[in-house]
Amino acid sequence: MESKKFVLHLRPHSRIRMVALKTFNNLTEERQQEIILICLEEFALNEFQSASLSTIVSKLNIAKGSFYRYFESKQTLYYFLLDHCIQKRLESDQKTITAKPSAFFELMIEHLVGKMRFDKKYPLHSAFLYNVMQEKNSDELGNIQLTVKTKALEAVKPLVKEAVKNKVFRKDVDIETISFLVYRMQFTIMEYLELKYKIDFRQNIKNQRPLYDVSEKEVIKTAKTFLEIFKYGIINQEMK
Amino acid sequence: MESKKFVLHLRPHSRIRMVALKTFNNLTEERQQEIILICLEEFALNEFQSASLSTIVSKLNIAKGSFYRYFESKQTLYYFLLDHCIQKRLESDQKTITAKPSAFFELMIEHLVGKMRFDKKYPLHSAFLYNVMQEKNSDELGNIQLTVKTKALEAVKPLVKEAVKNKVFRKDVDIETISFLVYRMQFTIMEYLELKYKIDFRQNIKNQRPLYDVSEKEVIKTAKTFLEIFKYGIINQEMK
Amino acid sequence: MESKKFVLHLRPHSRIRMVALKTFNNLTEERQQEIILICLEEFALNEFQSASLSTIVSKLNIAKGSFYRYFESKQTLYYFLLDHCIQKRLESDQKTITAKPSAFFELMIEHLVGKMRFDKKYPLHSAFLYNVMQEKNSDELGNIQLTVKTKALEAVKPLVKEAVKNKVFRKDVDIETISFLVYRMQFTIMEYLELKYKIDFRQNIKNQRPLYDVSEKEVIKTAKTFLEIFKYGIINQEMK
Amino acid sequence: MESKKFVLHLRPHSRIRMVALKTFNNLTEERQQEIILICLEEFALNEFQSASLSTIVSKLNIAKGSFYRYFESKQTLYYFLLDHCIQKRLESDQKTITAKPSAFFELMIEHLVGKMRFDKKYPLHSAFLYNVMQEKNSDELGNIQLTVKTKALEAVKPLVKEAVKNKVFRKDVDIETISFLVYRMQFTIMEYLELKYKIDFRQNIKNQRPLYDVSEKEVIKTAKTFLEIFKYGIINQEMK
């Protein structure tokens, strides 16, 4: 099924390993998940630089040294988490999405709904991915913005191309722009919810609550509204 | 003039003073500007937590203690800079914007163009404001996202309301959503430029270069495209 | 054959075992050699304290625990390596040296040449031995300088005594001093080469290259020059 | 006076500052000396890597952070100490040395005696300089061996050249070799004393004792013996 590509689809940063060390993989599945969640929490609450391995380690009740037997470094951990969350998201999408690629906007709706469910089910994963998008470039992470976003865009583009072939979009806008707007949509909606419902993601994460406490129905309505505007424009057609 | 409200329009965070201490205000205007620029650079390159007062102080060639005679704390400085940049932006806008509020989309274009010129003229201010939007909430900064964005929205809303009265927009979308999309537009465009031209804002700031090296003509073309889609939608009308 | 004594000839430090554990000896000869070489590399590049067992273990692809089944401790390993290298050197010497002890300076030349060949053939062993000479005394290693050098001197002394009997040396210098100068010679030459040819032993080891890239002919010429001066002095005899 | 050049004469490593920070220079002379001595002790007892700033800081009874207001880094401290000790040594030499450069061997003797007195008076400085000579090259210190020794050699060379002009030395040995042997002499003697009198420099430093507890008369005798051999050679002239 081609639809699975309509998601973030990262390839490893050339120089940075995004894998855990053997020791980590040898832990029980439960312990691994526990560790991942604690780490995600820290990186969902803080940007890379400010996130503290000490905090993580103390929450995990392990020795500092032990942690470094799981992950080579803070960076490796970060990229491992990134990869992990993307995988999770991919899996999540593959389950939800059933629309044919030809029905582009149905696909988008499905994808957005999938995203919302993902947010509910994996708030930490979702919040972390949200954070990554806002991460500043740095010597440690490289031009992560460009890397991540470009890859995400590249995942969207083929679907857009297909739709272009089917003459879904107006002809005067190029594929790049459309792809960007499509990709941007989910974050725009998230940000809108944040504002409208005065959500403090950080507080919710801290308190182990879902990212946002809005009914799925409500969220879908919002998503549909945004998509409607995206499709037909904001102006009053009658006034034209 | 009403148009000046179509910009970020912050009110001080309730508990945090956003003013410099008297000592700072006693400095010569040049020195004040110098200090502000150095500080902006640091906060444009780093998020709040990671920005270093030590770095600032060393670049300014002043004593640590002196700095604390200018500003009460790192937070005070941050909010002072925020206020300062917003003022700068307001002033900038007031000069550029001439369209009547009734011609909503002309106003938006003007506003976007104004934004681009502001970026060129005050790259540090602009980059800092961009950063603020991505700042994480924290104990030190409070729910800054909500605060800043809400205020910005509130500035946009009256204009939107006016336009709604003039039946500019389709009726099935509420004012909140429209206002949000209007407010969001400028950042969307900025992010698009970043991706399309593979711009690394951080590198440009570091190298004392403009935020992005794209001709104004090019930028305006992009802005118009986005606005066009915003107005009329993305779908192929003929296929409807 | 007596000549074999004209080399470093250590006896174990009283309290420290210099042997590998049984487990190590049960390994195949190849594996043993492999382990020794990796360890030597680490101790040739770093002094005792800074050398890292972790590095060694990771290069060897064995478990940390396994390593401690081969050697009791870092110190034991160090002294084992020391013993091993000295043995190697002894063997090497026994093959090369043919001169009779009576022909003292011929013996020295042979010995020096042997040393150079050893350097080429076993750069790691040689570099390690060089390092040992510069090792600082410490609680962990004891007065290793004194120990090693004294033993080395003791190996030289009988030969010198024999030569003294044969009236090879001037009478106003005692055996201790002569022995010391004889023993010191090889390191002096090595240091001279390092300086003259701007050799960075460390880099060469890292890059798996020979210790120094100087033709044997050149080295022998140097050695002969030094020995000539040692024998006849530096001053212009004609000016006396 | 030209003779002052017959000592280590370093120029700053191109990339590494060898100066203390302003804060350090503002301390009282006594405190500065105290700090220097404690640091020298640590670097006299340990090589660069193993020397611990924590130890230094705790001996100095200051906060970790305070130390970094005196010196930029461990490396800077190291090079500062190196420079300091060399200066001390230079000053010491300038006081002692009175012989004319033409009387080369008298000059050497004076220089050696000066060295011995320096050892007594400034055991920590002397021990540190001794250590530097044995320091391993590393990423942190660069090819320090080559740097330091080459510079030292360059300081010796002009004197040797002068003596060569005066036909002091045999003609079949080049200036490089002679210079090296001259430079090497002082360390050879030091090493000899260490062996002969079973001196443990490290213990003596630890116990705040002089580097070695040998009468100056004895030391001078030794020095003269070595020089005698250097001049006239080791062999029994009568037997020639």
Place this chain on the structure above:
DNA sequence: GATGAATGAGGATTCATTCAT
């Protein structure tokens, strides 16, 4: 008999802030 996970103190360095001078 071999493994490899765990340890926790130690490493160098940076930080925002205070306060005596």
Place this chain on the structure above:
DNA sequence: AATGAATGAATCCTCATTCAT
């Protein structure tokens, strides 16, 4: 009024060694 020295907890990361499995 201005300085700049002092703080000490925080940062990430490495270490040799142990011991339960």
